[in-house]
Amino acid sequence: MRIATTLLVVLWTGTAAAQCAPDLVTLKGDFGQARFKVAVADDLAERAQGLMNVPEMPRMSGMLFVYEAPQTASFWMRNTLIPLDMIFASADGTVQTVHAKAIPHDETPILGGDDIKYVLEINGGLAGRLGIEPGTVMQHPAIGPNAALPCGD
Structure with missing residues (x-):
């Protein structure tokens, strides 16, 4: 199942991989x-609003939180209606931590690490199904010229 899902994602994103747009995040x-x-x-x-009170989200959609500077990142699920995977990345866009299947309405802090x-x-469970893990790199225009996966690559 994971191989079929990965193949579908690779085929779906294939030729558009080098494009960089504010409403797209590519993970490699x-x-x-x-x-x-x-x-x-x-x-x-x-950032304070996040995905609170969102009843559903399309499969290959999400929200990218961008901070002014690297920091200790902590989230909770207050007023969040859907399970989420949280992918925490450093200043160059390298994934440091993946928190899978955060529980809706849970107020327990979810620590993503330092220098995030x-x-x-x-959507909850999708990171695991796709194979997203620490070391994966993220591409988005906000990451800038020092990105591990710069726009245009």
Whole structure:
């Protein structure tokens, strides 16, 4: 099943892999690559709202949280209605931690680590099915010129 899903994702993203757009995040790793349509939360109000009260999210969609500087990242699921995977990445877009299947409404802190600048939230369980893990690299225009996977690659 995982091989078929990975093959589908690679075929679906194939020729568009080099494109970089504000509403797209590409993840690349040993599994191949996957592309997500995202909303970007890059200010305090947007990050505070996050995906709270969102009743459903299309499969290859998510929200990218962008911080001004690397920091210790911690999330919770208050008022979040759907299970989420949280993918925590450093300033160069390298995934440091993946928290799988965060439980809706749970207020237990979810620690993503230190020196985190980007957090991608996707549907719960999808990171595991695709093979997204620490060491995977993220591509998005917000990551800038020092990205592990720069735009255009």
